[in-house]
Structure formats: C-alpha cells, structure tokens
Amino acid sequence: MGRPRSFDESTILDKALEVFWSRGFEGTSIQDLVDATGLGRASLYGAFGDKQQLFEKVIAHYIARADAAMRQGKGDATVGAALTRIVRTWVDSACPRTGPRGCFLSQSGISADPATPFAREVLASTLQRAEKALEALIRSGQTAGEIAADRDPRKAARLLVVLQQGLVTSARAGWGRSQLQAAADEAVAQLLGRGS
Amino acid sequence: MGRPRSFDESTILDKALEVFWSRGFEGTSIQDLVDATGLGRASLYGAFGDKQQLFEKVIAHYIARADAAMRQGKGDATVGAALTRIVRTWVDSACPRTGPRGCFLSQSGISADPATPFAREVLASTLQRAEKALEALIRSGQTAGEIAADRDPRKAARLLVVLQQGLVTSARAGWGRSQLQAAADEAVAQLLGRGS
Numbered sequence: 001m002g003r004p005r006s007f008d009e010s011t012i013l014d015k016a017l018e019v020f021w022s023r024g025f026e027g028t029s030i031q032d033l034v035d036a037t038g039l040g041r042a043s044l045y046g047a048f049g050d051k052q053q054l055f056e057k058v059i060a061h062y063i064a065r066a067d068a069a070m071r072q073g074k075g076d077a078t079v080g081a082a083l084t085r086i087v088r089t090w091v092d093s094a095c096p097r098t099g100p101r102g103c104f105l106s107q108s109g110i111s112a113d114p115a116t117p118f119a120r121e122v123l124a125s126t127l128q129r130a131e132k133a134l135e136a137l138i139r140s141g142q143t144a145g146e147i148a149a150d151r152d153p154r155k156a157a158r159l160l161v162v163l164q165q166g167l168v169t170s171a172r173a174g175w176g177r178s179q180l181q182a183a184a185d186e187a188v189a190q191l192l193g194r195g196s
Numbered sequence: 197m198g199r200p201r202s203f204d205e206s207t208i209l210d211k212a213l214e215v216f217w218s219r220g221f222e223g224t225s226i227q228d229l230v231d232a233t234g235l236g237r238a239s240l241y242g243a244f245g246d247k248q249q250l251f252e253k254v255i256a257h258y259i260a261r262a263d264a265a266m267r268q269g270k271g272d273a274t275v276g277a278a279l280t281r282i283v284r285t286w287v288d289s290a291c292p293r294t295g296p297r298g299c300f301l302s303q304s305g306i307s308a309d310p311a312t313p314f315a316r317e318v319l320a321s322t323l324q325r326a327e328k329a330l331e332a333l334i335r336s337g338q339t340a341g342e343i344a345a346d347r348d349p350r351k352a353a354r355l356l357v358v359l360q361q362g363l364v365t366s367a368r369a370g371w372g373r374s375q376l377q378a379a380a381d382e383a384v385a386q387l388l389g390r391g392s
C-alpha cells in the first residue's frame with residue numbers, strides 16, 4: 001500500500017517547468033528533475049511517469065495557465081482593453097523579471113531537436129487556439145464598432161499571433177521590456193485605427 | 197610561396213552559411229566545413245581563419261545580402277509597394293523553398309549557447325539597423341500622405357521588426373507560406389490604414 005501523495009501537483013509541475021524551460025527537453029536529466037522538485041526518483045516516476053510523460057504534463061499545465069489568461073478577457077470593458085491586456089501578458093511572458101528566458105513553448109518548438117516533435121505539435125495547436133480566440137475577440141470589436149468592418153478578423157488574428165512569437169524572439173535578441181511594450185501597444189493601436 | 201586563391205570567396209561563404217544554418221555554430225565541425233566547401237583544411241584556415249573567424253565572415257556576408265535587399269526599396273513607386281516587397285522578402289527568408297530552416301541570424305541569436313554572444317550582438321545590431329531603415333521609410337510614407345500623420349514612425353518600425361522575428365518563429369512552428377504571407381500583408385495594410 002503506497003503512501004498518500006503529500007505534494008501539490010501544480011507546484012511540482014511549476015518546478016519541472018522551470019527546469020525544462022532553462023535546459024530544454026534533451027538537456028534535462030531525471031536527476032535535474034529530482035533536484036528541482038525535491039521528490040525522490042520513485043515518487044516522480046510513480047506520480048508523473050517517465051521524462052516524456054512528465055514533459056507532456058508540464059506542457060498541458062502551462063497551456064492551461066495561458067488559456068486562463070486569455071479567457072480573463074471576458075471581464076474587460078472594451079475589446080481594446082482586452083487586447084491591450086492580452087498583449088501585455090505576452091510581453092510579461094516574453095520578458096520575465098528574472099532574466100531573458102523567453103516563452104517556454106516557443107523555445108521547445110524552436111529546438112531543431114528531432115526528439116521533440118511532440119513540443120512542435122503542441123506549439124502549433126496552441127497557436128491555432130490562440131488565433132481562434134483572437135479572431136472571436138476581433139469580431140466582437142467589429143460588432144461593437146471598435147474595429148473597422150473592412151478588417152479581415154482572421155488575418156488580423158494571425159498577425160497578432162505572429163507578433164506574440166516575435167516578442168519572444170526579440171526579447172532573446174536583447175530587447176528590453178519598454179521596447180517590446182511599445183511594439184505590442186502599437187499593434188493594438190493599428191488594429192483599432194488609433195494613433196500611436 | 198603560396199598558391200594563388202583559386203576559389204570564389206562569396207561562393208565559399210554561401211556554402212559555409214548553409215552548414216552553420218543547418219547545424220548551428222557549436223554543432224558545426226571544421227570537417228563539416230571542409231566537406232561543404234571542398235577546400236582543404238589548410239586553405240580554409242589560410243583564407244578565413246579559425247571557426248569563429250569564419251563564422252564572423254559568414255555573418256558579415258549574410259548581413260551584406262540582407263542590407264542589399266532592404267536598399268533595393270529605393271526603386272519602388274510608393275512606400276506601400278516598398279513595404280510590401282520588404283515583408284515578402286521576410287516571408288521568403290523565413291520560409292525558404294527547401295525546408296523549414298528559418299532565418300540564419302535569428303537561429304544563431306536564439307541559441308542559448310553561451311559560446312555565441314557574438315551572434316547575439318550581431319543580431320541585436322542588425323535589428324537596430326533594420327528598425328532605422330524602416331523608420332525612415334515610414335516617415336517618407338507620412339510625407340507622401342500614404343501613412344497617417346498620427347502614427348509614431350519609431351513604434352511602427354519596431355512593430356515591423358517584431359513581425360519579422362515572429363515570421364521566423366511561426367515558420368518553425370509549422371506555419372505555411374500562405375499563412376505567413378497573410379500575416380505580413382495584413383501588417384502593411386494596417387500600417388497604411390487599408391482594409392484587409
């Protein structure tokens with residue numbers, strides 16, 4: 001009879017995320033995960049499976065958080081306010097307070113490592129979900145008269161997704177938070193047809 | 197007395213670029229470069245120096261080509277036409293006909309590899325030069341009445357540079373050429389205040 005799990009799954013996944021984030025999938029050893037989570041090897045395997053399975057759970061955990069940030073938008077007074085909040089979330093995640101590490105998913109997807117097609121697929125489907133959510137938001141903006149009717153909501157949503165990816169890369173190229181913020185705000189201003 | 201150089205420097209640099217592009221700086225061995233260029237080890241060292249020096253020459257060569265593509269813009273009839281041509285060049289380089297390899301400079305800069313701070317610096321200064329060139333182009337567009345006067349040329353230029361980076365990342369995430377093209381064209385349409 002095993003002991004009951006005495007750890008918080010979400011906290012463990014956050015810690016594992018940090019490790020995969022800074023070292024990548026291939027560069028992370030089981031020992032790294034044991035050290036970071038404070039769990040024994042047997043508990044780690046018992047609760048999360050092997051490295052690949054843990055990685056998949058970490059990614060699912062990360063996506064759930066990102067989705068929650070996107071859904072929050074329903075509380076915003078206007079579509080413009082929602083878009084501004086969303087792009088600022090992107091800047092925060094591209095440019096965290098603790099060093100230039102970029103977006104977890106993009107980093108995994110970018111890796112030329114053939115061992116992580118899974119990460120690439122997850123990234124692709126995440127971008128697709130973000131695109132659909134943004135498209136719906138842009139349509140609401142058109143209905144509300146905030147966004148011009150001759151804007152193609154799908155193309156505009158796609159452009160925002162490209163922006164999000166670009167923020168991560170630019171952060172890694174050494175851009176500071178204020179530069180990223182200026183670019184992100186400008187994207188929203190252009191979509192809303194406002195001046196800079 | 198050495199033999200005269202019987203190779204075309206530009207061709208050799210193109211070949212070395214291909215190798216660094218697909219394998220990264222760390223992943224490229226001198227033997228890889230010998231195989232790709234067809235030059236002997238001694239000729240390679242004699243003409244280009246060690247791996248780091250050759251890499252620097254390859255990057256300088258790549259930048260000279262990218263700058264030439266940007267300058268071509270002076271022949272365009274309108275600023276809108278110039279911008280469209282430029283973003284399409286970006287799509288071509290993010291999404292070459294021969295597989296998803298992305299933009300050479302971004303790939304080098306993204307690498308977490310501490311051995312390539314040089315690549316990161318070069319990427320940062322290349323982005324800065326692109327930003328200045330785009331800012332000047334946007335100002336001309338304002339003078340010509342193609343772009344609204346209340347657009348901040350610097351922020352708009354920054355946004356385009358972020359777009360360029362995002363196109364590369366999105367290409368690696370599996371986006372096809374038509375998706376990238378739609379996003380790039382949408383960026384120009386929004387800047388010019390045109391419908392999609």
